[in-house]
Amino acid sequence: xxxxxxxxxxxxxxxxxxxxxxxxxxxxxxxxxxxxxxxxxxxxxxxxxxxxxxxxxxxxxxxxxxxxxxxxxxxxxxxxxxxxxxxxxxxxxxxxxxxxxxxxxxxxxxxxxxxxxxxxxxxxxxxxxxxxxxxxxxxxxxxxxxxxxxxxxxxxxxxxxxxxxxxxxxxxxxxxxxxxxxxxxxxxxxxxxxxxxxxxxxxxxxxxxxxxxxxxxxxxxxxxxxxxxxxxxxxxxxxxxxxxxxxxxxxxxxxxxxxxxxxxxxxxxxxxxxxxxxxxxxxxxxxxxxxxxxxxxxxxxxxxxxxxxxxxxxxxxxxxxxxxxxxxxxxxxxxxxxxxxxxxxxxxxxxxxxxxxxxxxxxxxxxxxxxxxxxxxxxxxxxxxxxxxxxxxxxxx
Numbered sequence: 001x002x003x004x005x006x007x008x009x010x011x012x013x014x015x016x017x018x019x020x021x022x023x024x025x026x027x028x029x030x031x032x033x034x035x036x037x038x039x040x041x042x043x044x045x046x047x048x049x050x051x052x053x054x055x056x057x058x059x060x061x062x063x064x065x066x067x068x069x070x071x072x073x074x075x076x077x078x079x080x081x082x083x084x085x086x087x088x089x090x091x092x093x094x095x096x097x098x099x100x101x102x103x104x105x106x107x108x109x110x111x112x113x114x115x116x117x118x119x120x121x122x123x124x125x126x127x128x129x130x131x132x133x134x135x136x137x138x139x140x141x142x143x144x145x146x147x148x149x150x151x152x153x154x155x156x157x158x159x160x161x162x163x164x165x166x167x168x169x170x171x172x173x174x175x176x177x178x179x180x181x182x183x184x185x186x187x188x189x190x191x192x193x194x195x196x197x198x199x200x201x202x203x204x205x206x207x208x209x210x211x212x213x214x215x216x217x218x219x220x221x222x223x224x225x226x227x228x229x230x231x232x233x234x235x236x237x238x239x240x241x242x243x244x245x246x247x248x249x250x251x252x253x254x255x256x257x258x259x260x261x262x263x264x265x266x267x268x269x270x271x272x273x274x275x276x277x278x279x280x281x282x283x284x285x286x287x288x289x290x291x292x293x294x295x296x297x298x299x300x301x302x303x304x305x306x307x308x309x310x311x312x313x314x315x316x317x318x319x320x321x322x323x324x325x326x327x328x329x330x331x332x333x334x335x336x337x338x339x340x341x342x343x344x345x346x347x348x349x350x351x352x353x354x355x356x357x358x359x360x361x362x363x364x365x366x367x368x369x370x371x372x373x374x375x376x377x378x379x380x381x382x383x384x385x386x387x388x389x390x391x392x393x394x395x396x397x
Contacts, residue, residue: 060170
């Protein structure tokens with residue numbers, strides 16, 4: 001039976017794990033051993049992902065040909081365009097369906113900063129941090145930066161034998177990730193069991209209107225805005241590719257709630273799509289760092305909800321500036337669960353809202369995070385694979 005189960009497609013196995021986990025969470029919540037595989041699965045992905053990214057990026061840069069440059073320009077443009085359009089979509093949704101929150105006593109949380117200067121300072125500081133520390137702390141901006149530097153150095157000085165050794169080590173790490181991913185159904189079962197057992201269905205009735213605006217806007221981005229971008233670039237029906245990315249990447253990301261942990265999943269998806277390994281081994285980690293459509297939606301909607309609550313007037317110009325700030329802030333969001341919420345104070349500062357108020361919105365975000373952050377991560381991660389495939393197909397035309 002065990003062998004027969006593993007012969008099924010991964011998506012079908014994950015679906016079985018999802019259903020079994022939900023049923024067990026409703027019938028017998030609170031059993032530690034059932035939820036343990038979920039914790040172990042996410043921990044394994046988070047542990048291997050930084051090492052995988054460092055090795056793959058360094059190997060890809062060292063062995064890359066000169067024809068990859070246009071693809072990287074295209075995919076970066078797609079990442080930034082989709083994130084900006086997500087912020088604009090969130091502004092529109094917030095004006096069409098304004099929501100308010102109960103802002104009471106300030107939560108004892110530390111603000112992440114108050115402006116664009118803080119964003120750029122954090123990005124640059126993370127970029128040049130100690131490379132070993134970047135790997136151990138999952139600082140993907142630092143991992144990407146140093147992996148590219150090491151790859152360029154290897155490209156200039158390494159012998160063919162050394163390059164082959166790096167390539168072989170990269171292939172070995174990829175094989176390890178495949179082994180870990182085979183246990184995804186059991187991990188998803190544990191994650192769903194824990195979520196359903198702890199929150200039940202009550203989370204959908206608390207802050208329901210805010211959740212509807214957040215999730216609805218993210219779904220519009222995933223099912224309308226992103227496919228429209230793909231259709232414009234590729235001049236064909238985008239939905240077969242969109243559905244595949246949502247099914248094979250978004251479903252996993254929904255439960256892991258971490259773009260960084262979903263990097264190995266996207267690597268396997270890109271390989272299945274037949275994409276250039278040298279390209280996607282760099283573009284996927286890059287997307288997990290700067291392609292944050294769902295994060296831009298969260299930052300924008302939550303900020304405007306605070307403004308609606310405080311009766312702060314939001315002009316057309318300030319809404320456009322908010323979209324830009326949300327885009328830049330989203331690019332600096334960490335690829336871990338809840339990474340976008342702590343950037344809300346930066347956007348709130350545009351309207352003169354202090355951290356004592358904005359951090360209460362962050363607290364609300366953590367309350368609804370079991371749904372909001374799951375959908376956000378699914379949108380973010382599936383778009384990484386979607387736009388990687390789009391960039392390669394566009395430049396191969």
